[in-house]
Amino acid sequence: MKQRVTIDDVAKAAGVSKQTVSRAINDKGEIHPATKARILELVNTMGYRPSRLAQALNTQRTFMVGLVLQDITNPFFPEMARGVQDTALAHDYSALIVNTDEKAELELGLLNMLVAQGVDGLITFTHHAADEELTKFADTFRPMVLINRLYEHPNVNLLLIDNKKGAESAVDYLFSLGHRQIGMLSNAQIFPGQVRRVQGYKSALAKHGLPVREEYIEKESANLAGGYRAATSLLGQQPELTALFCYNDLMALGAIRACRDIGRRVPEDISIIGFDDIQLATMNSPALTSISVDKYELGRLAFKRLLALIEDPHRPVETIHMGVELVIRESTAPLNQT
Amino acid sequence: MKQRVTIDDVAKAAGVSKQTVSRAINDKGEIHPATKARILELVNTMGYRPSRLAQALNTQRTFMVGLVLQDITNPFFPEMARGVQDTALAHDYSALIVNTDEKAELELGLLNMLVAQGVDGLITFTHHAADEELTKFADTFRPMVLINRLYEHPNVNLLLIDNKKGAESAVDYLFSLGHRQIGMLSNAQIFPGQVRRVQGYKSALAKHGLPVREEYIEKESANLAGGYRAATSLLGQQPELTALFCYNDLMALGAIRACRDIGRRVPEDISIIGFDDIQLATMNSPALTSISVDKYELGRLAFKRLLALIEDPHRPVETIHMGVELVIRESTAPLNQT
């Protein structure tokens, strides 16, 4: 069985005090170069690794950040998580990833668990906890980056995806293709008024002088199966629709499959557009037209921002916006005039 | 700014020693029910949460396990990670997920980082570190569950997917459909002799009296783009192939897309079969025939096994096998006799 080698072991072996060893490994304080070299040598041969636990207990820094995600199963999140992780690792941090499974009850518990675990900061991408609960939490925990959620708190840094703009450009594009009956598959898990992708959809319709009809919006879980169900049901009730804007790519992919099963060709009979631009959308047949979000960059930015906040607790929070971009592929086509 | 409430604060407030508080929160040792109730009450109102850090330093238990994955971007891994996490959470553990990006150099470093972080155990699903390095590591760190890799060490518990059997049943099925020219898209990142999915492919061919031809095996990265490239290249050189068995679903999906782009219809002109049965494979057009692995269960089992090892350090390691199952969908069809 392994017996951890501690700083004392190294100190004894080097014939110095553990304080000196500490100085050597942390590059801190005055220390004779020769002594330092000798100690570093020993550290290597003995395979000594300082216990982060013990360090953390002193410094109150664990070099861990928490990453709270709503659904690690949606490829959007792993891509973003890599952005966080890679950046974190490059700064000698590690990330504790947890999944809320879109359950509000879990969210606060998980947050508190991460705090108990001693994380130095938190990145969250969820929208289930109520604002008041979040506030109660944020009041006692400072460095926190909230992604893709409108919320205000002096301790919470915002990182917002341009959802509304993205939704608008999706609808604009469909409109330019000649589509006039445009439906939307939305996310049932979010409080309706808060979905900026729906707001963008509505405002774009209005801008083009098209009526905004609630019966054109179908709400479901924002995943493959949800998209499948939503499309089946919506197209069953509103067969006149010639285009569908979907809350995310997973829903769009599910919708495309549903169309195939009910005999509607994509894009000949109906155009479908997603949001997120996950990798898989590229390889689908037809390849998915989508609103692209740079997920890796999103993760990178979130960590960078969090790190700044951790390193300087007095730095004020700010709101960062992340642009999006329409990527045209095969699932959209000009309106078929027949 | 928040000032952590410590056990001393609670003890003072309750007018007892911190030891008593410790007893109350940990349900350990004799304690008067009334005292306990009073303390617990205080714990609640004061919002006290024991520092896992401090606890860990004493007990040498962090209640964290490390989960080392090769590519969090492949949907296989998030699904499995959820199995690990959910189970871990249910046992009051949390999981530190890290991604090796299939880089051998990173793997050992990450492993050591997790150890420094104080994880109680390790679950790894990678195959890049050399056996000797792994051994050197395993010699000093005990509770470890290795998934899907053949390796022997008294400290390492194995959890093996029935790759060979799965590959065989894939080829058997293609054979039963009448296919005789069956190619394979394999994983270039693994040392060739070690790929049991290839071994199964070969042995099944041999069983049916078909020749095993190395030029029918194309090696590439085991992802969408790799599958796309591999299929394009293989079918370009060996146009007589009527079926493709792929290392995983991602490659299969890429291959299907490649077929579409070179004008080969799936499954009319060519049958394609994957491995893993990721969710997305269901919604693809055509839906993918695949060898199904219960990923969530795999994660659950891995954690359960690790926990047993953590709780009883003297428990001997064992090798667990995980079955697979052929799931027939739309990407395979009887050989087209023309």
Place this chain on the structure above:
DNA sequence: TTGAAAGCGCTAACAA
């Protein structure tokens, strides 16, 4: 340039 003492927040062992 180095070392000794104290303490981070908690639990284990023993004593009362």
Place this chain on the structure above:
DNA sequence: TTGTTAGCGCTTTCAA
């Protein structure tokens, strides 16, 4: 049933 004393492995004083 409760409190006291140590100590986990490190860093932070402060003194030498």
